[in-house]
Amino acid sequence: MRAIDAGLLICHECHQLNAAQAEEGKQFCSRCGAHVHSRRPNSLARTWALLLTAAVLYIPANLLPIMTVNTLGQGQPDTIMSGVIELMEHGMLPIAAVVFIASIVVPTFKLIGIALLLYSIQRHQPMSPRQRVMMFRFIEWIGRWSMLDIFVIAILVAVVNFGSLASIVPGYGATAFASVVVLTMLAALTFDPRLIWDNTDSDDDHE
Structure with missing residues (x-):
């Protein structure tokens, strides 16, 4: 039984x-x-809008370039x-693996995972509520690791600043990547996980 079936509503604030x-819609806590x-x-509509953006x-x-490392006035x-490939060429495989997972695998999984979750709910796909909840919890858990690249770039830009000798300049790709991370985090927040349990035999279409 859902709380709504028992005539109960929970306040999102307290x-x-x-x-x-x-x-x-006219009730107050x-x-x-x-x-x-x-x-x-409009939980599904807002989540779709953030996800598509x-x-x-x-x-x-x-x-787009995520950063440029300048050494003695030259940099690429x-x-x-390309950063992952360069790390691999220099023999730093563990660091390359961390960057690849945090910057490529995790954001891709979040985009695909949230999209599959929304699609399965809207189209009433044959997936158990428990499977959807586990997927949603995993998406929320891995979301924090997506900012690893941005933190690293922010630290490097602040620390490595020796004028013409050596400097690191962030690129437009870093801005776009940070926006992707923030938008996927907001998409997970705007999604109402209670909709998962509406896709059962007692579905009341509260979308």
């Missing part, structure tokens, strides 16, 4: 349980006064993949 009233909804309004920005994030801009 997590107080409230008895459901007749007028949907009895403790903190925040708006209370059975499901987050992130997918569009993911293209320049991989094609590197994309994420």
Whole structure:
């Protein structure tokens, strides 16, 4: 049984349980006064919008240079993949693997995972709610590791600044990549996981 089947609504601000009233969308929390909804309004539409925007920005994030390392006045801009290849050529395989997983595998998995989750819910695909919940929790868990490249670039730009001798300059790819990470994190936040449990035999279409 879902909470909504028992006539209960949870407040997103203070997590107080409230008895459901007749007028949907006009109810306030009895403790903190925040708006209370059975499901987050337009959750799927907002998540799709953030996800599609992130997918569009993911293209320049991989094609544009993410940073340029200048040594003695000379430097060559590197994309994420060219940086991984360069690390491999210098024998730094563990670092290359970390960068590849954090910058390529994780964002790609998040984009595909959230899209599959939304599609399975909207189209009522044969996937158990427990499988969807595990997928959603895993997407939330790996999201924090997507910012590894951005943190590394921010530290290098601040530390390696010796004028014409050596410097590191961030590229437009770093901005696009950071936007992808933030948008996918927001997409996971705007998604209402309670919609997973609506795709059962007791589906009330609260989308």
